[in-house]
Amino acid sequence: MQNLRWKILTILAVLVVFVSFGVYPIVAAHYGVHSPAWLMEYQLKLGLDLKGGVHLVLRVQTDDALKALTDSESERLREDLQKAGIAITNIVVPDPAHFRVEGVPPAQDAAFRQAAVDVSANFDRSSATNGAYTFTMKPNIQVNLREDAVVQARQTIERRVNELGVAEPQIAQQGANGDEILVQLPGVTDVDKAKSIIQSTGMLELKIVEQGPSSTQEALMANGQIPQGMELVPGVGGGAPGEPASTVYYLVRKVAAVTGHDLRSARPTVDENNQPAVGFSLSPEGGRKFGKVTGDNIGKLLAIILDGKVQSAPRIDDRISGEGRIHGSFTQEEVQDLCLILRSGALPATLTYLQERTIGPSLGADSVKSGVLASVVGLLLVASFMLFYYRLSGVNACVALVLNLVILLGLMAYIGAVMTLPGIAGFVLTMGIGVDSNVLIFERIKEELEAQRGVRASINAGFSRVFLTLLDTHIAALISAAFLFQFGTGPIRGFAVTLSVGLLSNLFTSTFVSKTLYEVALSRRHQVATLSI
Numbered sequence: 001m002q003n004l005r006w007k008i009l010t011i012l013a014v015l016v017v018f019v020s021f022g023v024y025p026i027v028a029a030h031y032g033v034h035s036p037a038w039l040m041e042y043q044l045k046l047g048l049d050l051k052g053g054v055h056l057v058l059r060v061q062t063d064d065a066l067k068a069l070t071d072s073e074s075e076r077l078r079e080d081l082q083k084a085g086i087a088i089t090n091i092v093v094p095d096p097a098h099f100r101v102e103g104v105p106p107a108q109d110a111a112f113r114q115a116a117v118d119v120s121a122n123f124d125r126s127s128a129t130n131g132a133y134t135f136t137m138k139p140n141i142q143v144n145l146r147e148d149a150v151v152q153a154r155q156t157i158e159r160r161v162n163e164l165g166v167a168e169p170q171i172a173q174q175g176a177n178g179d180e181i182l183v184q185l186p187g188v189t190d191v192d193k194a195k196s197i198i199q200s201t202g203m204l205e206l207k208i209v210e211q212g213p214s215s216t217q218e219a220l221m222a223n224g225q226i227p228q229g230m231e232l233v234p235g236v237g238g239g240a241p242g243e244p245a246s247t248v249y250y251l252v253r254k255v256a257a258v259t260g261h262d263l264r265s266a267r268p269t270v271d272e273n274n275q276p277a278v279g280f281s282l283s284p285e286g287g288r289k290f291g292k293v294t295g296d297n298i299g300k301l302l303a304i305i306l307d308g309k310v311q312s313a314p315r316i317d318d319r320i321s322g323e324g325r326i327h328g329s330f331t332q333e334e335v336q337d338l339c340l341i342l343r344s345g346a347l348p349a350t351l352t353y354l355q356e357r358t359i360g361p362s363l364g365a366d367s368v369k370s371g372v373l374a375s376v377v378g379l380l381l382v383a384s385f386m387l388f389y390y391r392l393s394g395v396n397a398c399v400a401l402v403l404n405l406v407i408l409l410g411l412m413a414y415i416g417a418v419m420t421l422p423g424i425a426g427f428v429l430t431m432g433i434g435v436d437s438n439v440l441i442f443e444r445i446k447e448e449l450e451a452q453r454g455v456r457a458s459i460n461a462g463f464s465r466v467f468l469t470l471l472d473t474h475i476a477a478l479i480s481a482a483f484l485f486q487f488g489t490g491p492i493r494g495f496a497v498t499l500s501v502g503l504l505s506n507l508f509t510s511t512f513v514s515k516t517l518y519e520v521a522l523s524r525r526h527q528v529a530t531l532s533i
Contacts (some may be wrong), residue, residue: 006309007512007516008516013383014403018406018410018414019408019410020408021039021413022406022408022409022411024039024409025042025044027516033139037364038416044419045186046368046418046420046434047186047418047420047421047423050367051186054195054422055356058352059179059180060351061352063348063349064144064149064349066096066160067093067096069122069145070137071097071123073119073123074091074135075255077091077101077116077119078228078229081115084111086115087103088100088103088104089103093230098134098136101125102130102131102132104131104133120396122141123137132207136500137184139363145354146179147334149348150181153181156348157347160198176467180354183198185459186418186464190426193337195353197337197353203260205256206259206290206303207256208297208298209252210227212248212252212313212376213248214248218247220232220249227251229254230251230252232251232311233305233308233310234248234250234309235247236310242452250290250301257289257290257294258286262282262286263282263283263286264280265280265281266278266280266281268335276330276332279325282322287321287322290322290324291321294318295319297316298319300317301316304324307524364481365425377403379431384450385447386435386438396438396517400513401438402467403509404430406446407508415501417497417501419498420495423494423495426451428495429502430499430503433503434504434506436505437511438512440466441510444466445462445533447461450529455522456522459518470507470511474523481496481497481503484499485497
């Protein structure tokens, strides 16, 4: 009797806990009942297909990561050759994984090879005629750069989405080459804003201006050519009042003094005219580099470039170390978005959209209603069958089944799992698995009763002899669910999570709870001659 009391208390405790975490927050939110905030945090979260939102598939242009390294190494080699006094004809970058040095003087060939030693860490060097050398990025470096570009892009998107405040976003890598990123944003209504923040490269560069601004590109060229080691970058010039701003151009050094990688923080602020601006702080190493560059270039303009466009170009009047400000024709909302992008880091490569689907909340609400209706109808049909076929023992199965569903909802809410439309299918499937477990147990009990064993002995034998079978089938199903979760994406994972949690809760209710209910029913009877089954 003492043992039975502890079993009853355990079941009641489990019921109270999971009703509090699973069922109550759903009911309270539906009827607008005021409840503690900490408890409402455990409300079951709905996925994209039930809540509505945005489904995006993006491809990471991994060639950009290769080109960035190739450009950086080629420009660094150009500067090293200039410092060493080695006069070459040109450096050409024909594709993302190669660059070619032309016109190395024969007398300076040995000096050139020595200056290019550092490049050999990432590039293989091969010589050609007329003092030309081709540098080819090493295959392992290419593979690592492509993989790292996708991982960094996914992590950057995650940080940006998290700062957007999206509840339970789904962000995962996929595709045959692993260069695609799936982004699902439940509840997002401003699709254009989300897309612009996700896709914005967010590359901040601070470069010294050699010439400009100018209204034409030709005015900044020498004999129609951009000087070596330089590049032309567009910016916005001040237009007349009431007229749109004109485009101006700056000739800047190709190698940036400081980039967004040296950024420590970004925050909204105002400029000297009390207009919205972005204030930023640099890391200690970034501040050291920035201080040296600004100290060596007092009197020149410093171009603050974001995503290939000059936002402002203030004059360097003194040495600047760790602080700076970006100002332009920003609105307050644009400043907030820009700060978010800069804080989350720059994307290592550009992104292109392969798929875009918007799911309206009304469609999600219809899916919820249909799913709930399917679950209720399924539960009623299953309960009717169990009551008809197993008589009063069917009540035992129905109570265990309802408790199983309560535990399932509570566990999913507590662990923060997301309910999707396939998850509702897993929810309905859990009911079938629960009934199947009870059928196995009840049929075994009937066999024991037919063998003329007593009722109590038949019940004990039915549960004990079927337990290993149930354990075996549940473990096999859990392994299948684990593979679905590991190799599936989005909705498939939702189904796998719901099924896994349902299997665990069903094993508890079909063995422990169901047997306890039998023991409670029989504890009030001293002589048990028959069992309604």
